[in-house]
Amino acid sequence: MPPTFLSTFHLILSTLSTLPTLQNLNQEVFSLPGYGPQGRIMLIHGANEGLMGYIKLSYPGKTSCFGCIGDLFPPPRVSAVDLLVYTPRTPEHCVEWVAVLEWDRAVPFGGPGTVRIDVHNPQHVQWCLEKAQERAKMFHIPTERLDAHLVQLVIGKHPPAFQAGYAFNAGLFSNETFKFVTECSSNLNDMDFFNSGEIYKINTVPNEYCAVCKGK
Template identity: 30%
Template sequence: MATAELTTTQKPDWAGRYFHIDQVLNSGGPRTDPQFAAGDEVKKFLRETSKILVIGAGGLGCEILANLALTGFKDIHVIDMDTIDISNLNRQFLFRPKDVGHSKANVAAEFIMKRVPGVKVTPYFGKIQDKGEDYYMQFHLVICGLDSVEARRWINATLVNMVDESNPDSLKPMIDGGTEGFKGQARVIIPTVTSCYECSLDMLNKPTAFPICTIANTPRLPEHCIEWASVLEWPKVFADKKLDTDDPEHIGWLYKVAAARAAEFKIEGVTWSLTQGVVKNIIPAIASTNAIIAAACCNEAFKIATSSAAYLNNYFMLIGTESVYSYTFEHEKRADCPVCGGEAVDINLKSDTTVEQLIDILIEKQDIQIKKPSLSTSTKQIYFQAPPQLEQATRPNLEKKVSELVPDGGDITVTATTLPFNLSIRITYSS
């Protein structure tokens, strides 16, 4: 999917356009960064030189794009792989009913350029994985407004791997925002300097999992019917065809099948939006939470771009369930982080632990969060989830003890479609 060619009418800035912003940039203050140089140069960098990437043009991304444009950032790029659904219109305020079915990135870019003269927004309708390091290297900083943990892990690992100590320009700050109902967070990640996204995986809520026996035999909730359709019926009907949770046709099939099963068991509540929410683990978004978190993210972007104040160190939390409460703290780097720590993750096993049990341990491990891992060493294939021929060939190893295949202190390479990097684990044994 290619970038849409959009044009914007460049208009000179009128007197007083950035009056309030200039109050910050014209002089220093008690919290000003030592590197801050007040005056025309910093204003010129913000409005003419800086280039910023926004990943995601949903509820959070729409607010971020509007805030950045009104703050004075004039060269903005946005990536989003989704199209606009009618359910988006209650909180994604750059879209209108006529936009349903169109690319979020393209529509958001066009709206911002029409609404804020002089701003250029370059959209890309596709996946972040479509772009290489040379693409991300052009930006001064990246803001994520994503609803996917996998996408966050991928861009986090990419930006960390891009850092070259001999080239200061290779370090690209990342600002990550996220919302979950009335809760939200904003954080600043300086790759290789602060804790990265992977360092804090254990803070995430574990996805809800329903017992297979319940969804197969005695469903009681609409979610049970949807899980039955996605976990049991899809593989049965489509064999090796991978379920794409971003494909409306796939979601439509699941919705139809789940609704039929719900009717059979007299269960109400299966809807298209719930089907999408269950298979994508989506939690309903609140517009006010998006607005607060987007503002926090854009404040940090402004501070980093201008050095006009100290940026967040490094985690901001918002909790608005019963009242409005916020909390800021420094999330420390994990020494054993597989992305920014650079070391193998140590795992101690009993000497009789089987390969199948090790896989279960990796899936359950909160600070790794991996699905369907494949295992290998530098000299042997231990177990591979795919392709089918390789899975069948390595399946007998599942019952073998890990100690039969890997010596004490030996390393195993773990790969998975949900893991944006090769994870190295070092195995030690206890009796």
């Protein structure tokens, strides 16, 4: 991608999932000639895992950049999908694997997408229990707690967290984008964290020791 490509935009939206990639984009954007206090390029980034996530605005001369707040991000860890597929650690992970992945792959009671798991159907619960027990034994996970009640509890309360989180984050993106483009209202200042519908506003400040923006 040529360096001048990003300079053709007034607004950049990012949903990059890894911190090094985000910081690389942050550095690329801040190196643009027009990206200064007089420039009109804003970088909005958001990410979520299930119903937890954040959105941040980076505007030169007014807010911190992503290089300034690197310490706010936790160390990298296994993603939710990798946790279910490759490294389950608890009986609940095994049950979720059955509900999220194995049910649609095995289609035990009909064609794909035709039968959803019914936690009140003893046959469905028993099938999920057996598959979860097999999964647990494969990864040497204790199965003392793995019974029909746990299957009903995990699957019955398993919300479409990723879809809901994406929708929630998309709403925040749309709101801030609309305000920036139309100037109908002030944008947030400058970071929102959300967790299960609760939003926490954070006002970060530029870091004079930041290698990217140097606090300007």
